[in-house]
Amino acid sequence: GQADNSLVWGYDTQLESMNPYATNKGKAQLVMRNVLEHLLYRTADGQAKPALATSWTWVDATTIDFTLREGVTFHNGEAFDADDVVYTVAQIKNPDAKISAQGDYKFIESVEKTGQYSIRMKLSKPTPSAIDRLSQTLFILPNETYEAMDAAEFGRAPVGTGPYKVTGFEAGQMVEFERNEAYYDAEWGQPQFDKLTVLTLPDPQTRLAELTSGRVDFVWGLSPDDMMQLTMSPDIETVSGDSTTVTFLSLDPNARTGDNPTQDKNVRLAMIHAIDRAVVGQVMQGAASIALESSCHPKQFGCIQDVAGYEYNVEKAKEYMAASAYPDGFEMKIAAFTENARIAEAVTGYLRKIGIEATVDQRETTAWVKDYFAGEIPVGIVPWPSNGVYDVSSITPFFFEEGQGDYIGDAEINAWFAEAGSIIDEEERLRLYALGFGKMADEVLNIPMVTKVTNYAYRSGLDFTPAADGYPLIYMAGWK
Amino acid sequence: MGAYFVRKLIEAAAVCVAVSIIAFLLVQSTGDLAVAMGGLDASAEDTARLREVYGLDQSFVQQYLSWAGRVLHGDLGQSYFSQEDVLTLILERLPVTATLSVASLLLGLLISIPAGVYCAMKPDGWFDRSCLGLSVLGQAMPSYWVGLLLILLFGVTFRILPISGTQSAASYVMPSLTLAWFVFPVFLRLSRAGMIDVLSSDYIRTARAKGLSERTVLFKHALRNAILPVVSVATVQFGFLLGGSIVVESVFSLNGIGLLAWSAIQRSDYPVVQAVVLIVAIIFVLLNVVSDLLNAALDPRLTSEQ
Amino acid sequence: MTLSSTSSSRGKIPRLLPARLAGRTGFCIGLVLLTGFIFIAVFAPFIAPHDPYTQSLMARLKPPVWAGGTWEYPFGTDGYGRDYLSRLIYGTRISLIVGLGAAALATVIGTTLGVVAGVMGGYANRAVSFIIAIRLALPSLLLALAILQIAGSGVFVVVVVLAVTHWDRFAVVLRTASRQVASQDYVIRARAMGASEMRILRSEIFPNVLNHIVIIFTFEMAQCILAAAALSFLGLGIQAPEPSWGLMMSEGRAFLVINPWLITIAGLAIMLLVLAVNLVGDGLRDLIVPKGRS
């Protein structure tokens, strides 16, 4: 609390390990950013700023030169230099390493040391979003220390350059940090809290109750209902923040899972008319949620929302149903995970009104992911955080280009998006994205839903700014 | 006695082997794990590589044998999701579950045995009737509901007890109460029925005929025989509780074995699920052996070979 | 003459029933409650004021009538604006179907194993003992969760999963009971009369272990109802938007503070149904199992 200049964060995700390469969950990695740093960081309003790299220059479309910060030491005293960056990249590129999400780093081809504090990074293809991405991924490991430990050991006692040091870790339960007194003179400022604790409380109600009871100072991931409830507590402030996360209802127009009703365009039209997306967003996410026309975040470059839009109109929906091959309706399972199941359940309510007997098929995240990429989910709620990247190329390759998550299977769209993702020319890119999203909307190849809102609540007196990408950097906060 | 013990242990070992095979089979049939591990953005090559790294491309029998071999050397493998040693994961969480189980079991026993004995002494009295009523009610209330009601009462309305976590001893109060409430009816009925049974037995009449005081009759002659069934059921219940009171742990966000197993199941973290099932089974089977031994200690009939 | 006397004295038993029922308040309460639940389940469409699936996000979280709500929604509405009372009523169906179905299937599995072990003895008995030991050593909720994770969701899967994890008591009790019955002299007599083994099983052994089956059935049915609700509560098994009581509690958890009725009422419903089944079971035990002769 404010009295002892500490903060306890009621967190929603379990942390099994503090080794960032043992998990690919953005929310888990967010906690690790207190300890380990990237080359760059992103400000609350979305700009990439120097962190371990002080400056960078694009040499060509696939080459960037970075100058690294001098005089930085890891928590255990090891000095930071180009070797650490080279080592880190070598680690994650090593095919034998048990690293869960090597895909995240596919855009990096290699890194070479050009001086003790300078490196040259080669990209595997022109990647316009590379700088933005590097502010969200690539935790720099201490090469000597990491070499001497195994991955699990490092996961229990991580060593980094970050503003906070880990002083206690109970897997799945909590992490305790202490301020890094030797932190360098960073662009964003200095860490404020003496102690920082991240306490895992998976159940939202528990988080809420612990906040009101005073054991926890800061919570996130609340529903609009929770927020409403908290407005009554005088010593608690609530704030809604944006995110780069969008949700869409993935359909199977290309029969990837076999014959199914969503192959029928009339069915798709009926569905998109039947769902009042604005209300769903408001009720499930909050007033700040935006109903989407394209499945990407309006803040992202290349996200064309100006496409064929569909109003909420049950009568029309029923007409389309009547015209479809399923005038008497059919049964449908909507696969969803975690809190997205609530959106799915709301959707079932709408679909039932036009004769589609929809049920929710709730899975655990990884189970859902496994089945989705295996092509076994005809209808599912997809929430995509884009890892906070402000460019649609962080979403299209996964779902709308020829990839494991592509249920659209349209050659034209595929080609447009692929090209747009590998050129630098902004205008051409915009043109191509417009074509792609336009066709997706015309054909109703999926049903864009809403943007996600991140809701926070904390004890009054905290100086906190929500991040525009939905990944708040708590180390920047402090008591007023 | 020795032979009896050895025989029980061999039986227990056979059961454990069978359980391990079932656990392995079950987990294997959840499908291709490499895809799940790879995460959202893994490519086909990534998946193939993971499959190879983790030996998922081998046949079932091969995988089982190599796993079993490692288990015999005390290596339960690593979690696919945290790279953490599974044994460490389990041992870290065991204290939470164990504390909870012991607390709730003791609480349950301390209330139900005296109550059961008292009920048996005056069957159909008001105390007996209300205890029985309570136990019927107790059996009908879902434990998570009881937990939620407790939270509502002590956590939200009165705010006198922490509603989650394991920070202090107070954190265990509500979960233990919830579980004790759950085991209470079983023990109450058993000790009551056992006592009624014993009190009407011939040897109690013999003891009375010897002119012994009612207290001696009750505590020396009756109680010991009456709690025999309670002892065996209590150890079995203890096994169940240790096996993870998944529901209660999830209601109170207690980071115990139950929650570990539950999340591991959900994301098909093979090594963890296998290990938890195996360890829970071993604990259960061992507890059964302990229960047999306890029974044997209390009941000399069981051990001697005529 | 014999025929008429047979029927007349058979008629004595039902006539005796009211007398035997008197003084068994628990049993009577249970019977009334259970009949009520069955009635509600059968006639759900006629009783429920609304459709249990119809959402109205604009009319969500209405409080029940005694907490300031309206008679339009006597028990209020849930987080999706569905009528809570209607869902409760339809939920009776699911609970009863799951409870009855799972207990019935468990009866078949457990009774078969138990009777085979008890009557055949020897290797069969040892094999069944081993299976029972394994079943008991496997943590049942974990097992159920794992199976559901693999097999997916739905009422049928839940029924199967619960049956697979709830047959052991039948097997244990029926093994002992059928072994005991099989050693009774009337079984040997039937054998001496030239009855086939099948006939002995069917008409000598089975009728005499039936009372055990009935009693365990009620017990396990209650257990299955509770277990099914627990599975729903954990988010597995019966899936939204089906009006299952466990699921309703799980969903109501998000509104623990705003509208605690959402979990309280569903919990009460589970409690009452389980209570009813248990009371009926306890009563049946007293009625069926003769007091020890002496």
Add this chain to the structure above:
Amino acid sequence: MNISSSTLDVRDLNVTIHTPLGPLAAVRDVSLNVNAGETLCIVGESGSGKSMTSLALMGLLPPAATPKATHLRFGDHDLTAGGRHAIEKLRGDRIAMIFQEPMTALNPAWSIGEQMVEGLMHHKPSLSRAQATARAIELLDACGIADPEPRLSQYPHQLSGGLRQRVMIAMALMTEPDLLIADEPTTALDRTISAQILALLKDLQKRLNLAIILVTHDFDVVRDVADRICVVYAGQVVESGTRAQVLGQPAHPYTRALLSCVPNSDADANTRLGFLPGVVPSLINSDDGCQFRARCSLAHDGCAQPVPVSTEADRQTIRCTLSMEDINNRYRDPVPPAAVKAEVSDDTQAMPALEVKGVVQTYEVRKGLFGTKGQVHALRGIDLGVRKGEVLGLVGESGSGKSTLARALLGVEAPASGEVLINGTPISKVDRKRRARLVQPVFQDPYSSLNPRRTVEETIRLSLDIHEIGTPDERRVDVKRMMDLCGLPARTAANFPAQMSGGQRQRVAIASALILRPEILICDEPTSALDVSVQAQILNLLKDLRAEFQLTFVMISHDLNVIRAMSDRVAVMYFGRIVEAGRGKDLFHAPKHPYTELLLGKLGQGEEPRKAVDFPNPLKPPQGCSFAGRCPRAQAKCAIDDPRLTKAGPQSAACHFPT
């Protein structure tokens, strides 16, 4: 009568039990007195209130029962006012009690020693444990337990029934009580053991000048030990007097009828037993009249009035509306014991109806899944023949394999080796249904031998259904005829077994066995669970049916008198073998095998059975003669060489040294 010298004097003891159906007068107006050194036997049929009387004297009645007595004196203590509490002070100290069931009367959780000393230490706190233990050892020794000291640390389950009963007696005597109440102390024991226990009691009584109240239903026991006798019926003492009076010149019609039912040494296969119709009435809400009047051949209107107790000088006391003279004049045996004629050919060459050749039966027992295997040797080579129309009596102690042999004879259980021939054909080769029409069983336990879910009619009809004999109507007629023959009233046809008395159930079992008109009937202890009066009814029925159906019988019993009353030929079994076989007359008159002599209580002078030695362990049969361990005549040879059944006099015996 010298009241002051009597140890216990009770007048007008009443025990009422409150049942849901009304008050049950279990004991009414019972007056007793017993003197030091004297044995009072309370004898009566089951349910007549014997146990309630003895429990009332101990203050151990169940909570639902209330005792009341106008006069209750124990030694110098007048307990009339104090009621229960006064008695409780003496209980276990001055008055001790032993119970019927030795298997359950000792606490399984405590060692013998602990259970023996605790009572004494409770009553005499000044005594040290060592002293108490010394006394326990002394008493165990006195009770005929060899090497008593190590026994003290044993648990009840490690002792056989006979040993446990000795321990019970020793335990009761720890405080040197003045009065010992023994409620059926030998009923659950084998005859040989029972005789030893009774001898022990008599011996101890003589040494300690004990007053003993012995409750029993067994007239053999009464004959052996009683000084004075009380005959109780339906809670009332109907007759009391000295042994000579009551047994020699019974006065009350009940006593007379009852005694005529008891098979004794005069009985043989060709005479019927006495007859006492009906059963003991329910004691709930009973009136004040004579309870026996419903079964009494001398009953008259006056019997409904309260009955006075009358004593004639120097004779026994009776409770009857008639004077002893009247009874003497008017009493007739209700049915004269008519002779039963059954033709048995004495032709040894004729083909036997049933023949047993070298039958061996073993059972495998195993503890747990991986437990050690063991083999119970239940039958160890049986050779036997039963001629057509003959009654073969099979007698032996519990566990000697009688029931196992019966199952082999029925063909429902295949022996491990050897074979059973019916009319010359191996029974295993006879088709299931055909076999059923040749042999049928009647079992011991009238509770377990009827399927509780079937009515009487269904039970009797079952074989007809299985064999699909006749139309449903014919079957019904046949069943009715069979019920008539077996003395079952037609109104019971729709009853379930639970609604029938033990005797009626046994009749049902007999009817259902006979409905197929089998040639051979195997009766496994058909009357051992029944009262004497009912036993007589059943035995008479069997005798009648034997003539009617030309039956061949195998009659199994542990009761020699029953065997004597029923059988033409007798085989004595011991530990899975036939040790002696021959014509009943010969065998009972001049037994050859020491075991038979032991059973008959005819061991020679100075031939005492060894002290409490057990039946051999069926898991590990001894090498030599299995009886050697208990045999007073055993010699070195007996321990090595197993004797075979050989001719010894008119019969044959398996003994190296036949009498």
